[in-house]
Amino acid sequence: xxxxxxxxxxxxxxxxxxxxxxxxxxxxxxxxxxxxxxxxxxxxxxxxxxxxxxxxxxxxxxxxxxxxxxxxxxxxxxxxxxxxxxxxxxxxxxxxxxxxxxxxxxxxxxxxxxxxxxxxxxxxxxxxxxxxxxxxxxxxxxxxxxxxxxxxxxxxxxxxxxxxxxxxxxxxxxxxxxxxxxxxxxxxxxxxxxxxxxxxxxxxxxxxxxxxxxxxxxxxxxxxxxxxxxxxxxxxxxxxxxxxxxxxxxxxxxxxxxxxxxxxxxxxxxxxxxxxxxxxxxxxxxxxxxxxxxx
Numbered sequence: 001x002x003x004x005x006x007x008x009x010x011x012x013x014x015x016x017x018x019x020x021x022x023x024x025x026x027x028x029x030x031x032x033x034x035x036x037x038x039x040x041x042x043x044x045x046x047x048x049x050x051x052x053x054x055x056x057x058x059x060x061x062x063x064x065x066x067x068x069x070x071x072x073x074x075x076x077x078x079x080x081x082x083x084x085x086x087x088x089x090x091x092x093x094x095x096x097x098x099x100x101x102x103x104x105x106x107x108x109x110x111x112x113x114x115x116x117x118x119x120x121x122x123x124x125x126x127x128x129x130x131x132x133x134x135x136x137x138x139x140x141x142x143x144x145x146x147x148x149x150x151x152x153x154x155x156x157x158x159x160x161x162x163x164x165x166x167x168x169x170x171x172x173x174x175x176x177x178x179x180x181x182x183x184x185x186x187x188x189x190x191x192x193x194x195x196x197x198x199x200x201x202x203x204x205x206x207x208x209x210x211x212x213x214x215x216x217x218x219x220x221x222x223x224x225x226x227x228x229x230x231x232x233x234x235x236x237x238x239x240x241x242x243x244x245x246x247x248x249x250x251x252x253x254x255x256x257x258x259x260x261x262x263x264x265x266x267x268x269x270x271x272x273x274x275x276x277x278x279x280x281x282x283x284x285x286x287x288x289x290x291x292x293x294x295x
Contacts, residue, residue, distance in 0.1 A: 063096040064089050076234030081119045100231035101238045103202045105194050123258035125178040128197035129247055138174055139289045140251035149282035175279040176255040184215035200240045209237045221252025
């Protein structure tokens with residue numbers, strides 16, 4: 001080998017490589033699968049068909065046509081639940097799921113198979129108070145958070161029935177969903193209110209809560225509620241407020257508006273989209289509330 005030619009690049013003959021370049025090892029910045037991670041042990045069973053977040057030895061009461069039924073609660077998360085047992089309900093029947101204390105939530109049966117049922121929770125936050133108190137809260141919320149909400153006039157093809165105060169008294173549904181932040185153990189987590197009253201609330205929380213814990217529920221607008229966890233099942237929990245809560249203070253926090261239309265899944269019988277829970281639009285709700293107070 002001519003060292004001088006190798007250093008100064010002279011000579012035409014191809015020179016042998018003294019030191020071969022090493023193959024790259026480790027993870028490459030642009031490839032997440034560049035490093036193989038061996039399993040500690042092989043899979044021993046097929047768990048793909050198992051129930052996710054399966055609850056054990058949990059019993060709940062489901063009320064159907066004013067009759068209570070004791071059922072097994074298989075799971076509870078993501079705005080719905082799976083139950084098993086004898087329940088003479090059909091697809092889209094309305095039932096009430098009672099979890100404990102103030103943990104009662106209206107549901108719709110969205111599927112039935114092999115002795116099990118899937119329950120879809122009502123979207124809106126239920127206000128557990130008198131009709132007059134509820135009307136006042138909703139009117140204040142719309143006036144503060146949605147001042148531009150107007151009643152949509154009916155078209156020639158699709159006439160819209162004008163809501164009345166009687167419809168409100170019979171339980172016409174509002175489309176509002178309240179959320180908040182739960183402060184507990186030096187951590188903060190967003191939560192959704194399933195129902196709320198002057199004494200407590202049912203929340204949907206992404207972390208498990210211990211019965212007896214004392215978190216702080218913040219609803220926005222300066223509303224902070226010291227609470228005690230009275231029950232917890234899955235990602236749902238019941239809170240008891242340390243002091244009586246004035247529901248009119250809900251107007252300080254801006255709620256979200258539930259989706260008005262529900263799309264029928266492809267695995268169900270064909271049909272057009274419809275408002276599964278028969279929510280009023282904000283404009284319709286506003287007009288109904290005005291009629292309620294003028295009666």
